[in-house]
Amino acid sequence: MEHEVRNVTATYNVWWYNIMIKALNITFEYIRRDENENVIEIITALDGVDLNVKKGQFISVVGHNGSGKSTLAKHINALLVPGEGTVHVKGMDTKDESNILDIRQSVGMIFQNPDNQIVAGVVEEDVAFGPENMGVPSKELRKRVDESLKTVGMYEYKDSSPDRLSGGQKQLVAIAGVLAMKPECIILDEATAMLDPGGRKDVLEAVKKLNREENITVILITHHMEETIDSDIIFVMKNGRIVLSGTPAEVYKKSDIIRECGLEVPQAVHIAEGLRKRGLRLPEDILTMDELSEAVRTAYNKQT
Amino acid sequence: MLRDITIGRYYPSGSIIHRLDPRVKLAAAIIYIISLFTYNTVPVFSLATVYLLIVLLLSRVPFLYIVKGLKPVVLLIILTGVMNLFFTGGGNIVFEYMLLKITDEGIEKAIYMMLRLMYLMIGSSLLTYTTTPNELTDGIEKALRPLNRIKVPVHEFALVMSLALRFIPILIEEADKIIKAQASRGGNIEEGSLISRAKAMVSIMIPLFISAIKRASDLAYAMDARCYHGGSGRTRLHPLKYGKRDIFGYLIMLIYFAAIITLGIVI
Amino acid sequence: MSIIVDHLYYRYDAGTAFEKEALTDINMVINDGEFVGIIGHTGSGKSTLIQHLNGLLKPAAGSIYYNGEDIFDKGYSLKELRRKVGLVFQYPEYQLFESTVINDVKFGPSNLGLSNLEVDLASFDAIKKVGIPDNMIDASPFELSGGEKRKVAIAGILAMKPEVIILDEPTAGLDPKGREDILSILKSLHREMGMTIILVSHSMDEVADVADRLVVMNAGKIVATGAPAEIFKYYDELENIGLSVPQTVYLMNKLKKNGIDVRNGIFNPDDAIREISRVFHI
Numbered sequence: 001m002e003h004e005v006r007n008v009t010a011t012y013n014v015w016w017y018n019i020m021i022k023a024l025n026i027t028f029e030y031i032r033r034d035e036n037e038n039v040i041e042i043i044t045a046l047d048g049v050d051l052n053v054k055k056g057q058f059i060s061v062v063g064h065n066g067s068g069k070s071t072l073a074k075h076i077n078a079l080l081v082p083g084e085g086t087v088h089v090k091g092m093d094t095k096d097e098s099n100i101l102d103i104r105q106s107v108g109m110i111f112q113n114p115d116n117q118i119v120a121g122v123v124e125e126d127v128a129f130g131p132e133n134m135g136v137p138s139k140e141l142r143k144r145v146d147e148s149l150k151t152v153g154m155y156e157y158k159d160s161s162p163d164r165l166s167g168g169q170k171q172l173v174a175i176a177g178v179l180a181m182k183p184e185c186i187i188l189d190e191a192t193a194m195l196d197p198g199g200r201k202d203v204l205e206a207v208k209k210l211n212r213e214e215n216i217t218v219i220l221i222t223h224h225m226e227e228t229i230d231s232d233i234i235f236v237m238k239n240g241r242i243v244l245s246g247t248p249a250e251v252y253k254k255s256d257i258i259r260e261c262g263l264e265v266p267q268a269v270h271i272a273e274g275l276r277k278r279g280l281r282l283p284e285d286i287l288t289m290d291e292l293s294e295a296v297r298t299a300y301n302k303q304t
Numbered sequence: 305m306l307r308d309i310t311i312g313r314y315y316p317s318g319s320i321i322h323r324l325d326p327r328v329k330l331a332a333a334i335i336y337i338i339s340l341f342t343y344n345t346v347p348v349f350s351l352a353t354v355y356l357l358i359v360l361l362l363s364r365v366p367f368l369y370i371v372k373g374l375k376p377v378v379l380l381i382i383l384t385g386v387m388n389l390f391f392t393g394g395g396n397i398v399f400e401y402m403l404l405k406i407t408d409e410g411i412e413k414a415i416y417m418m419l420r421l422m423y424l425m426i427g428s429s430l431l432t433y434t435t436t437p438n439e440l441t442d443g444i445e446k447a448l449r450p451l452n453r454i455k456v457p458v459h460e461f462a463l464v465m466s467l468a469l470r471f472i473p474i475l476i477e478e479a480d481k482i483i484k485a486q487a488s489r490g491g492n493i494e495e496g497s498l499i500s501r502a503k504a505m506v507s508i509m510i511p512l513f514i515s516a517i518k519r520a521s522d523l524a525y526a527m528d529a530r531c532y533h534g535g536s537g538r539t540r541l542h543p544l545k546y547g548k549r550d551i552f553g554y555l556i557m558l559i560y561f562a563a564i565i566t567l568g569i570v571i
Numbered sequence: 572m573s574i575i576v577d578h579l580y581y582r583y584d585a586g587t588a589f590e591k592e593a594l595t596d597i598n599m600v601i602n603d604g605e606f607v608g609i610i611g612h613t614g615s616g617k618s619t620l621i622q623h624l625n626g627l628l629k630p631a632a633g634s635i636y637y638n639g640e641d642i643f644d645k646g647y648s649l650k651e652l653r654r655k656v657g658l659v660f661q662y663p664e665y666q667l668f669e670s671t672v673i674n675d676v677k678f679g680p681s682n683l684g685l686s687n688l689e690v691d692l693a694s695f696d697a698i699k700k701v702g703i704p705d706n707m708i709d710a711s712p713f714e715l716s717g718g719e720k721r722k723v724a725i726a727g728i729l730a731m732k733p734e735v736i737i738l739d740e741p742t743a744g745l746d747p748k749g750r751e752d753i754l755s756i757l758k759s760l761h762r763e764m765g766m767t768i769i770l771v772s773h774s775m776d777e778v779a780d781v782a783d784r785l786v787v788m789n790a791g792k793i794v795a796t797g798a799p800a801e802i803f804k805y806y807d808e809l810e811n812i813g814l815s816v817p818q819t820v821y822l823m824n825k826l827k828k829n830g831i832d833v834r835n836g837i838f839n840p841d842d843a844i845r846e847i848s849r850v851f852h853i
Binding site: 267279293 | 613814
Binding site: 074079101104105113115116117120121122124125128129130131132133134135136138141142145177178181 | 466467523525
């Protein structure tokens with residue numbers, strides 16, 4: 001990862017067409033002050049973070065609570081701008097005010113609390129909120145709202161009140177709301193954290209499908225390792241820094257670092273690792289229970 | 305207990321009244337309320353009653369719903385009646401006991417006052433039963449748009465109103481939960497000494513307040529992320545446009561008001 | 572000493588057009604010192620059920636006996652019941668309101684009319700049990716991390732010295748480390764203090780790890796109850812009501828289908844490692 005970032009830096013003018021997001025050495029501090037404006041405490045939320053995301057990739061950013069992953073997410077669509085360093089989205093600097101609307105149209109964001117991001121009292125009106133702000137004409141709006149709701153499978157609820165939906169369904173509506181803005185990238189800022197297993201699965205499947213079928217770049221921020229299995233690249237954060245990155249197999253291999261970060265490897269990886277330690281020869285790239293059971297069966301058949 | 309609040313509850317029946325432009329309904333509600341305060345005569349009130357009944361039937365909102373909506377103001381209506389009954393001077397004395405005097409004028413005034421309040425409540429609840437909060441705020445925003453020219457932030461006002469309507473049920477539910485959670489810790493706002501009750505109240509208000517602020521800040525981020533940048537250049541999914549039935553609606557309103565004035569003057 | 576729930580029914584919005592039966596004929600016994608997991612997906616009625624156990628909700632029909640007494644009897648003190656049966660709500664950190672951690676924890680015991688000394692002792696003891704370090708005691712609860720706030724909220728219930736503690740999704744939204752912390756607090760309360768614990772969750776992996784017995788709920792009814800290993804045999808049925816068995820159970824079943832002779836009743840990853848090793852003689 002490290003050398004890849006440097007290479008791109010050197011020639012980045014040429015490579016923009018393929019680069020969705022490029023964050024270089026970003027630092028961000030929350031400063032707390034008392035009543036007299038004296039600084040009480042400086043909390044460094046991001047400490048020299050580099051992030052490089054290509055178009056169409058599925059990226060996961062994992063980390064413990066307070067590791068800075070949500071702060072990082074907010075930098076990507078210019079809700080926050082870095083104290084030091086730069087963030088470019090499709091070549092646009094997030095510090096430049098005139099880029100902000102274009103950046104936010106290109107990078108949609110789904111937040112943690114399903115209730116606090118629904119603006120309107122009717123599902124279809126909420127989905128329309130983004131494109132309405134962009135000034136999309138009413139006729140085109142209608143088309144976009146219907147298409148987005150159909151894509152996430154919530155079309156039949158278009159006239160419902162969001163209060164009647166489950167947490168997972170509310171998040172699907174929020175995704176539809178982002179889709180209606182025709183983004184190239186969607187960030188899920190711990191969007192599955194408050195959902196039950198069913199809702200979590202629905203939301204993940206929806207974004208995986210968007211990534212696969214519509215080539216939308218996905219950045220999944222989470223602390224559930226099981227959700228990251230299908231990513232192209234995982235970034236592991238700890239105390240405002242990226243401490244580990246790579247493909248799922250590469251990252252899970254370093255289970256000791258992952259545990260140090262207050263996280264857990266997926267259970268299949270954990271069991272495979274335990275078996276390997278006891279001397280069972282299993283392939284190195286086992287990520288799911290299906291792969292594990294296949295590998296154990298192969299080993300078993302070889303033995304007998 | 306808090307779930308029972310039904311302020312502005314919408315009753316979807318898809319009637320002709322529901323399909324009217326919200327601006328027509330707003331205007332109708334205002335004109336109706338004005339008409340109630342013009343003349344205290346039997347013909348005027350008869351017409352107002354018939355008019356209300358027709359709209360009520362057209363709206364297909366069950367009568368039971370309307371009655372339920374009156375519940376919270378029953379006391380106010382009765383109190384107004386009693387005040388008028390006893391404290392109206394003039395007219396012939398019908399009943400007298402020590403200092404209390406009831407006159408025929410008092411009775412008349414009490415009846416008109418009670419009817420007026422009741423019709424006012426029914427009329428305005430018909431507006432909210434047949435119009436979604438969003439339509440209502442859209443209607444207000446569009447109707448007040450001329451005020452933009454004198455720098456009244458009409459769009460912001462309408463947006464704040466619709467967000468408030470959206471978050472009221474969420475906060476009510478949250479308050480319900482916090483009350484229960486503190487009750488589990490022995491905090492009770494209904495019994496105990498004044499101090500412990502006040503403390504229990506604080507233990508509910510502070511978490512509710514903090515949560516409201518947190519929600520507001522989340523919402524601000526969410527709106528920013530979806531390109532919100534004020535009212536300029538915004539388009540609407542359901543732009544408000546007057547149709548034939550809306551013009552018809554205005555016409556009926558005009559005829560009604562003219563009839564009220566005529567009845568008031570002539571009879 | 573036990574909780575007995577006897578033919579309990581509950582309806583939402585009773586008497587309105589939105590009336591809905593939320594609990595139907597619930598019967599269960601929770602014995603003294605048991606660690607019970609109540610599991611079901613969102614809307615299965617599990618949160619509604621536990622709010623009956625400390626008298627916050629009144630049933631449409633049926634009764635609940637705590638130590639042999641009907642808690643909905645006229646003379647029964649609900650205040651006393653709520654002391655003995657502590658209820659930790661979902662996201663309990665949202666109920667914190669005091670200026671310091673210790674004062675917040677004291678809110679519960681001081682509502683019980685104890686002496687200042689007793690309140691102090693109970694509060695400091697509770698803070699120790701949840702593992703909040705001494706230097707945080709005078710901090711504002713709003714400055715703590717999410718996981719720490721939740722521990723403080725749990726301490727607020729523990730400080731009332733309950734006999735039973737009920738927790739509604741106590742690990743929701745926490746990262747793995749935070750989750751592990753909370754679960755180990757519960758384990759030690761159960762093992763060392765002998766407390767009765769009722770843990771409500773939608774994660775099978777989580778409850779399987781800590782509970783002696785599971786109660787499975789669906790659509791307002793109890794559909795199964797038994798030891799985790801027993802419950803997990805009903806693999807397909809659980810899947811049908813939107814609950815997944817722990818991943819380890821899935822793995823072991825799959826291995827068995829493939830003709831590998833692993834033992835039944837294994838649901839913990841580390842046990843699975845041992846069992847597979849046994850089959851391979853390593």
